Amino acid sequence: MCGIVGALGSPGSVDSGSLSAAVRSLTHRGPDNQSVWVSQNHQMGLGHSRLSILDLGGGDQPIANEDETIRVVVNGEFYDFERIRSDLEARGHVFRTHSDSELLIHLYEEYGVHCLEHLRGEFAFLLWDEPHRRLFAARDRFGIKPLYFSTHQGTTYFASEVKGLFAAGVPAAWDRDALLAGNIAPPNGSLYAGVRQVPPAHYLLASGGHMDFHPYWDVHFPMAGQEHDAETTEHVEELRETLYSAVKLRLRADVPVACYLSGGLDSCAILGIASTYASKPLRAYTLAFDHADYDERKTAEAQAKLSGAEFFPIDIRSDDMADHFGDALFHAERPFVNAHCVAKYLLSRAVRDDETRVVLTGEGSDEVFAGYAHFRKDLMGHLARSLSPDDSRGTLGDLEASNRVSQGLLLGDSGDPHMEGISARLGYSPAFMEPFAQSRTANLNLLSEESLQAIQNQDPFCQFLDHLNVSGKVAGRHPVNQSLYLWGRSLLPNYIISNLGDRMEMAHSVEGRVPFLDHKVVECAAKMPVEMKINGMTEKYVLREATRSVVTEEVYRRQKHPFLAPPSTLQTDGRLYTLVQDTLRGPGVDAIGIYDRKKVIAMLDALPDMDDASRTRFDPALMTMLSYCLLQDRFSL
DSSP: OEEEEEEEOSTTOOOHHHHHHHHHHTGGGOOSEEEEEEOTTSSEEEEEEEOOOSSTTTOOSSEEOTTSSEEEEEEEEETTHHHHHHHHHHTTOOOSOSOSTTHHHHHHHHHGGGGGGGOOEEEEEEEEETTTTEEEEEEOTTOOSOOEEEEETTEEEEESSHHHHHHHTOOOOBOHHHHHHOSOOOTTOOSBTTOEEOOTTEEEEEETTEEEEEEOOOOOOOOTTOSOOOOHHHHHHHHHHHHHHHHHHTTOOSSOEEEEOOSSHHHHHHHHHHHHHOSSOOEEEEEEESSGGGOOHHHHHHHHHHHTOEEEEEEEOHHHHHHHHHHHHHHHOSOOSSTHHHHHHHHHHHHHHTTOOEEEOOTTHHHHHTOSHHHHHHHHHHHGGGSOHHHHHHHHHHHHHTOGGGBTTTBOOTTOGGGHHHHHHHSSOOTTHHHHHHHHHHHHTTBOHHHHHHTTTOOHHHHHHHTSOHHHHTTTSOHHHHHHHHHHTTHIIIIIHIIIIIHHHHTTTOEEEOGGGOHHHHHHHHTSOGGGTEETTEETHHHHHHHGGGSOHHHHHOOOOOOOOOOGGGOTTSHHHHHHHHHHTSTHHHHHSSBOHHHHHHHHHHGGGSOHHHHHHHHHHHHHHHHHHHHHHHTTO
8 A cells, every 4th residue: 555646737837846745745655665757748747655565676656668658656456466467468568567556557558447347456546648648547446545636726636645635735724515514425525625536436537627537336236126036055155255265365465464353243254264364373453442342352362362363452541542633633634433543543553563564454344244233223114114113112222222332323313304305315214324413413503603504405415315326326225225335435435444444554554455345245245135134133144154164153143343432421531531621612613613612612511411321422523523623733724
């Protein structure tokens, strides 16, 4: 994994100084080499900050083809590249390096933009085609790797992180509308004025002053009742074969590969599978919290023992998260709704200090196999028509009682008025949006009158749907699959694999690989009936069966426990709670420009008298406000 930058303008407009500044700002993504190339007419420039994983001595970028008419910078990994390279060499292509990134140039020469169909992995890239004066850029199918852009003074700048754009000269300012929209946002925007993203599974073509975006892939859920009809054993075996292949491909590296390990099925399954291919014991790194409801050390240690892995617990305290909240935010560039992002930041730091560069992670499994409690709530809503009201309430009560840590963040109360518009559009209310609607309601009570007037006719949930192909990809599907699609186009790229993945890992030059978001794994799971994902009330059923032989019995039977840190409001004697209280009472709240500080202070005053459940429900809104204040300061917005 690396950091990439680029600039495209009119001849004479691109200078190496701004590109070099952007590359330097991304050194954490690639500490091993920083390079910049600018075309002879200064119309196009590319920059690269390299983390060496493959071809340690010869893979520096930008990489050019034989006659230097095509150049590319890549962030990410292309898996199974050696097989594809052999095929291209048989067709006469000559490779200069042993890097997987060079594969892109020769695939582009052979297939043009359709080269994307041959790529398997997590990636973002910029490719300059000099003969056609054309920039070709793309982002992987799920948005695992970031790619931002902004046009300033006639030149369009690209970078892996927003700070790269700011370093190149793009003005740093809030996008007030994005701040007011809240957490449900389309995956092509950002919080910053004039800054956008290349959407996941899209490519961009830019030439002659024009820029066009094109989708090249999407997950396809079958219409309700038309799911792939097969025996359970057939589904299990197909998933086992596909997932094992995805894990094996991600073990290819010229440096050691380790695993992040929680007590959950996802990371335990990855470690279990990876250990079957490893020639020596893998290293497994586990976060250990100072709160019993959130600590999974014992479960993880038992899994490491079963897999023959070396076990490395990393102790995290609430005070640690307070001390590093701002540093983690600087790298995320997005608000946190829980301090789990800071915990992941500290975990990656410990891994870096242990001289480990590549880790396999379990992110994406819940999005593929309906692991979160809110997907089970969607299923309950679908099945409620065949249950008595008492049975329906009882089942929902059991779900909520067994998912206490999800309350307020992943589970919310039905009936919020902000859900009416989306319910009318979809015919049901996705359960994952309920806590965000609650958080939005809490947030509205803290906004200034000017802000309230600005959004009085806006519905961010319906605006989010307007960016999606609802009729073609959502309508007519089972409600669980509808929610999986919507979550996969919102929270997955905008939070899960950003704040909890790429940003926290690359902050410390650690490359995270996500086998569950291999597109062949996702396509395999998407066609299955919903009961293969949620069987009765057992989530991720097919995954449990496919990996049963490599996980402990406890993990096989254990209910999903989301990766969360203890809410700041539950530890009122800790530094994280103090950071919230002190920061949100200060002038930073005014500088953001959307809040009424008197309302904020009144809410802070009320916190000590609330019960734990109420405080937990308020915590995401507090974390978001704290994030805005600290980002405001870090980027001088």
